Amino acid sequence: MISQKARYALRALLYLAARGDVTPVQISEIAESEKIPRKFLEAILLELKKTGIVRSHRGRAGGYALGRPAKDISFADVLRVTDGPLALSPCVSVMAYRKCDDCFEETVCAIRKALLAARDATAQILESRNLATAAQQLRRSGAL
Amino acid sequence: MISQKARYALRALLYLAARGDVTPVQISEIAESEKIPRKFLEAILLELKKTGIVRSHRGRAGGYALGRPAKDISFADVLRVTDGPLALSPCVSVMAYRKCDDCFEETVCAIRKALLAARDATAQILESRNLATAAQQLRRSGAL
DNA sequence: ATAATCCCTATTGACTTGATAGAGATTTAG
DNA sequence: CTAAATCTCTATCAAGTCAATAGGGATTAT
Numbered sequence: 001m002i003s004q005k006a007r008y009a010l011r012a013l014l015y016l017a018a019r020g021d022v023t024p025v026q027i028s029e030i031a032e033s034e035k036i037p038r039k040f041l042e043a044i045l046l047e048l049k050k051t052g053i054v055r056s057h058r059g060r061a062g063g064y065a066l067g068r069p070a071k072d073i074s075f076a077d078v079l080r081v082t083d084g085p086l087a088l089s090p091c092v093s094v095m096a097y098r099k100c101d102d103c104f105e106e107t108v109c110a111i112r113k114a115l116l117a118a119r120d121a122t123a124q125i126l127e128s129r130n131l132a133t134a135a136q137q138l139r140r141s142g143a144l
Numbered sequence: 145m146i147s148q149k150a151r152y153a154l155r156a157l158l159y160l161a162a163r164g165d166v167t168p169v170q171i172s173e174i175a176e177s178e179k180i181p182r183k184f185l186e187a188i189l190l191e192l193k194k195t196g197i198v199r200s201h202r203g204r205a206g207g208y209a210l211g212r213p214a215k216d217i218s219f220a221d222v223l224r225v226t227d228g229p230l231a232l233s234p235c236v237s238v239m240a241y242r243k244c245d246d247c248f249e250e251t252v253c254a255i256r257k258a259l260l261a262a263r264d265a266t267a268q269i270l271e272s273r274n275l276a277t278a279a280q281q282l283r284r285s286g287a288l
Numbered sequence: 289a290t291a292a293t294c295c296c297t298a299t300t301g302a303c304t305t306g307a308t309a310g311a312g313a314t315t316t317a318g
Numbered sequence: 319c320t321a322a323a324t325c326t327c328t329a330t331c332a333a334g335t336c337a338a339t340a341g342g343g344a345t346t347a348t
Contacts, residue, residue, distance in 0.1 A: 001228070001229070001232060002233060002259070003305070004305075007233075010255050011255070014254060026324070027324085035246060037307060037308080039307070039308055040307055043307090045325090046327085049325095056325060056326090057314095057315080057325080058314045058323095058325045058326080059313095059314050059315020059323070060314090060317065060324060061323085062314085062324045062325055063325085075255075075258050084145070088145060089145065089146060089151075100151075102179060105287070110158060110279070110281045111278070113273075113278075114219050114273040115146070117269045117273070118270055121265035121269050122266050125261045125262045129257075129258040129261070134257075134258065135254070137257060138254050141251075141252045143249070148337065149336080181338060183338070183339055183340075184338055186294075186295080189294090190295070190296085200294060202295080202345045202346060203292075203293055203344095203346025204291070204293060204347040204348065205293080205346085205347060205348090206294055208294090
């Protein structure tokens with residue numbers, strides 16, 4: 001299961017993508033529109049900023065905007081920031097590989113083989129879905 | 145990421161599958177062979193038993209055995225017991241559906257569409273991998 | 289009977305999650 | 319230049335989950 005933080009992050013980013021504006025949007029506006037606890041959202045956007053998914057402007061007319069085109073921000077990008085690796089085991093993570101603590105012989109591990117296949121399948125989907133395609137779906141369903 | 149519990153469960157079950165025996169195997173034997181804390185393994189096997197994945201015999205020559213043929217125990221079956229639903233969100237879980245707490249309109253949710261596709265991909269893999277195929281892989285690699 | 293086994297409940301410490309508080313740093317408008 | 323509005327940062331909190339342990343109780347083969 002994804003965390004509440006991931007949900008909030010995706011909703012906030014989708015809000016920015018759907019708005020499609022160039023001028024920065026304030027935290028309060030996002031928080032109210034998407035019903036996200038304001039202070040929690042601050043922390044989330046800060047993290048997203050560190051990885052370049054959003055950028056910010058400080059001061060009077062400040063706020064947040066997407067850090068790159070919506071089509072270049074995948075669901076996988078976001079989930080990796082909020083929830084860590086997509087993989088079901090460190091030993092099959094591509095972005096954050098680590099040997100399992102008590103692994104005997106990785107190349108032979110039958111559990112690993114299954115988890116690796118699962119990771120590839122998940123990553124394939126989550127990397128192909130991005131904020132642009134998602135926003136487009138919303139428009140088509142008449143939700144915007 | 146899967147839990148340590150899931151790892152232990154898979155290892156223990158794979159041990160039973162590889163042994164392929166009809167007579168029950170004792171907890172201590174599994175725990176020692178697979179280096180799993182004995183008491184923790186007890187709790188895990190008990191849970192697996194409740195869902196029929198293993199069956200047990202009590203008393204003097206007691207122990208555990210697979211509850212059905214190894215080819216009918218998938219990785220998905222096991223992970224659902226130890227770690228809950230495979231889905232990344234309750235609203236896309238097939239075995240344990242639940243509406244998201246703050247969901248506005250499920251049919252329109254763009255996040256849901258992506259998570260649903262991810263669930264299907266993961267489930268497809270994890271339901272097709274079972275203890276028999278895994279044990280066979282071990283034999284082929286000469287690990288048995 | 290007895291010894292070996294599974295069965296059950298409770299407890300623990302470490303860590304994570306979701307959320308909140310309060311002050312600091314920066315920028316724009318007037 | 320000053321004030322107000324914003325983002326930035328650190329600290330804290332309660333509740334929950336995870337991994338592991340402990341100590342018996344129930345059952346059964348011999």
